[in-house]
Each structure stands twice: as C-alpha cells, then as structure tokens.
Amino acid sequence: MKRIFAFALLVTAFACSSDSDKPKSRPDEPTYTLIFLDKTRSVNVDKSFVKQKYEQAINDIIEENIRQKGDKLAVYFIHENTAKARALNLTARTEMEDVSASSATDREAAETEFTLALSREKATIRQRVLQQLVAQNAGSSNQETDIWASLPVIEKANETGATVKVYYLSDMVESVKGSDRRDFQVRPPKSTTEAEAWAQADAGKLKRYTLGSPDITMILPFEPNASVKENNPAVTQYWQTLFTELGVGTVTED
Template identity: 75%
Template sequence: MKHTLIGCFFLTLLVSCSGTGDKAKTLTDGPVYTLIFLDKTRSVNVNKAFIAQKYQKALTDIIEQNIRQKGDKLDVYFIHENTSKARALSLTVRSEMDDVSAASPTDREAAETEFTLSLTREKAQIRQRVFQQLAAQNTGASNQETDIWASLPVIAKANETGATVKVYYLSDMIESVKGATRRDFQVKPPKDNAQADDWAKVDVEQLKRYTIGSPDISMILPFEPNASIKENNPAVTQYWQTLFSALGAGAVTEE
C-alpha cells in the first residue's frame, strides 16, 4: 500500500509539473495524417453559396484541429473517376517547438510564443492552399464518375506510416462507377437501410484487401437542411457507415 501511495504521489506530481495539459499533449502526441477527399464530379457544385460556406468552415476546423506540430501531414485528393491517382496537395508541418525541458520560465514562454506564431502562419498558408483546391474546377471527362472505393488504397497507404489517420470526405458520397462488380448509386441507389447494409457486407469481401487500420472518418455532405430524401438519401450514408466500419474504421460520422 505504501509503494502504491508513493507511486500515485509521483504520478500526480509529474502531471501537475508538465504544464498545461493541452499544450503538453499537443507536443508529445504522435503525428496526425489528415486525408481530405474533395468531390470533383458534376454532382457537387462548390460555387453554390451554401456548399462553399460549409466546406470552407469544415476545412478551417480540420486544419485547426489536426495541424499541431512538426511532422503532421495533410494530403488532398480529388474524388472523380481516378481518385487514387488524383493527389492535388501534400503538405508536412515544419514548425517545431524547441526543447525547453531545461529552460527558465522566461525562455520557455518565449519559445512557446515563437512556436505558436510559426504554427499560426503555417496553418494560414495551408488553409489558403487547401481553399485553392476546393475552388478548382474539373471540367474534364473524369467528372462523370465518382469512385469513392478508390480512396481505400490511399487510406491503407497512410495507415502504413504509423501516424494517427483522420479521413474527411467532402462529397455527396454517391458512388457512381459502371461495371458488373461496382455500384452506381445514380442509377440504382439502395432503397432503404437494410439493403444498404446488405450491399456493404457483400462489397466488403472484395475491399477487405485494403488494410485501412482504424481511422476516424467524417462524411461532410453538401446538402442543405431542407434537402429532400431523394436528394439526400440516408440509405447511401448508411451504406458507407456499414462498409467503413466493417473494414475496421473507428468513429464514422456524418455532417
């Protein structure tokens, strides 16, 4: 019991002396690998005011949350008929916090201030470049098909890095690829959640070769709150919920 109490005391002391919890956590957590998939098919119009505003806010929040320290990485891919080959942007954070373990309080504060300013500038640059990709138009033939399945090997490759992977789809999630073994939700969407679950369980058999790990996945949809069920079919997102979960994803959310 005595050893346990002493251990608890030193653990409490260690936590209390480590500075503010959030700041210490930011600087000691491993890197975050952010994957953003931007829908560049004809069904998503980012020039529409509602979509532009929603997606700009979402991207701002993503960058603020995930860009925290040197080594954090952010890639942007376009979703269209050749998604897995459509990397539009790849950035790695360079801002670095100096080692202040032996520094005086004054020097520590100065180092933290310098790091915060550097990281703030870098976030602003990253946000500007991501916004440029959001606004980019795809008028080529590749905008005719939406191959979301092709994002899975991209996620699997990110998983190999050992970083914490976070995935964001800024898309209507309407998979639309021709072929006997593919899904075309524009032609034949799932009619209800039960059918969506059944299709996902069938499809996962040919997709489980991609080891995606357990990333958090967010589907950020372009639909206004009053969109009809025909436009924003809940069975479509149910399909992806089931598919991603079956492949091992952690939290799968819809916004």
C-alpha cells in the same frame, strides 16, 4: 548513528537516480490528414451553402490536426481516377524547441514564438487547400465518382504509423460503371436494410485493404431542407456499414 547516515545516503541516491531515470516525455504521435474533395458534376462548390460549409470544414480540420512538426495533410480529388488524383501533399515544419532546461520566462517566450509560427504555417496550408476546393474539373473524369478508390490511399497512410484522419467533402454517391461496381446515380439503395446488405457484400471484396482504425468523417453538401431523393439516408448508411465492416475507428456524418 552510522546506520542512520548510511540510510540517508541511500535515500539521496535513490531520489537522484529516480529523477534521471524518468522517461522523457515523447512528442505527440503525428497526424496524417486525408481530405477527399468531390470533383464530379453532382457537387457544386459554387453554391453559397456548399462553399461556406466546406470552407468552414477545412478551417476546422487544419486547426484541429496541424499541431506540430511532422503532421501531414494530403488532398485528393474524388472522380473517375481518385487513387491517382493527389492535389496536395504537405508536411508541417514548425517545431517547438526543447525548453526542458529553460527558465519559466524563456519557456513562455518559446511557446509564444511556436504558436505564432504554427499559426502562420496553418494559414498558408489553409490557403492552398481552399484553392483546391474551388478548382474546377471540366474533364471527362467528372462523369464517375469512385469512392472505393480512396481505400488504397487510406491504406498507404496507415502504413506510416501516424494517426490517420479521413474527411470526405462529398455527397458520397458512388457512381462507377461495371457489373461488379455500385452506381448510385442509376440505382441507389432503396432502404437502409438494402444499403447494409450491399455494404456487407462489398466489404468482402474490399477487405484486402488494411485501413487500420482511422477516424472517418463524411461532410455532406446538402442543406437542412434537402429532400430524401437528394440526400438519401440509405446512401450514407451504406458507407457507415462498409467502413465499420472494414474495421475503421469511428464514422461520423456532418
């Protein structure tokens, strides 16, 4: 009898200790969203198709990536001085209160309040990003498109330890003067084979940047009936290959 009683006490003690020793659920890892907006002559957001596509893309990006306190979103302009062209730097502040010890009713009320507050914050962020989308660049920096210069920006975001997601709202036509640079306005790749060879050669010069494994999305401004001359598949193949060579997570084209 004594042995049965001792065993029962042991089982009870184990159950209590296992509950208290369970690791508490950690909040999701923050997301660092980088949006690069093309502010060169080759992308015209005044065109209804481009404006509608990019507005929808921004809505989707914010909806998907701003989910909790600490999520970051930065907007950079793509032009001749991309690395120094940060237009916005925002951090989500809406926080879900700890409801682990609350009743079901209180938890539901807290979740509803959090959802409403987060929706209001996302609306404010969306408005500020859309303002940057339509901002005009009439300066001389609109003469060149330096997409390479986005790489140190991605590297810096990677250093934060957050999950990094990168979006290029651009035609991806790199255009920088210089013997060691690419100018797709003057000389675009003629084939996917040439594009891949160029990307592999350029990756050797750009591997000094530690990008981690961000997800990269290229959101192009071209209509479905755009010609090959306008929407050159070899250009996007160049970036697909280059980003893959630099070790990024996924590269998608929209």
